[in-house]
Amino acid sequence: GAGVSQSPSNKVTEKGKDVELRCDPISGHTALYWYRQSLGQGLEFLIYFQGNSAPDKSGLPSDRFSAERTGGSVSTLTIQRTQQEDSAVYLCASSLAKGGSPLHFGNGTRLTVT
């Protein structure tokens, strides 16, 4: 596709359930990022992929959060045993991973944990 695609666009889940968020980056972009945006907050870095490996997972808030990337393309962010504080917009971005290459963002997945 022309841009970064994320699905679902909205997800409502009950506390304690697991959720999977999907990101399809721009074709040819080797770098992929997950960020979290909470109401009134800036963007919180979660994880960075270069190809299929994740050299920087420093932003994952707890061991309930995990992410993988396959084929150097699609990525899935999984949140296990969701809590209400996980409610946020989860944004995925991709880039060419060259110095200065800007990040291109998807429209995000709005997660609501009830």
Added chain:
Amino acid sequence: GEDVEQSLFLSVREGDSSVINCTYTDSSSTYLYWYKQEPGAGLQLLTYIFSNMDMKQDQRLTVLLNKKDKHLSLRIADTQTGDSAIYFCAESIGDYKLSFGAGTTVTVRA
């Protein structure tokens, strides 16, 4: 440290110029960015500036960088209602990461 700060709100009259300010902390940042977010959408790259530049102009947008003071600004000339959005300043951290401010909500009034 990684800390980008920007004012939270700006109200401007249609047709006037908007100026959004940002301060950052990492003196080694190579690139600085401005992103725009409209309701329900992701972040759209507006413009970015290399750290060895003082100014960059792109149509109605002017970016000014004061590296000594670690201050970045975005000026939007002839502000239109379609410019109402949240504007994020970001600095590059190392080779791949961006650190974002909390965003400035710009409201354009008639």
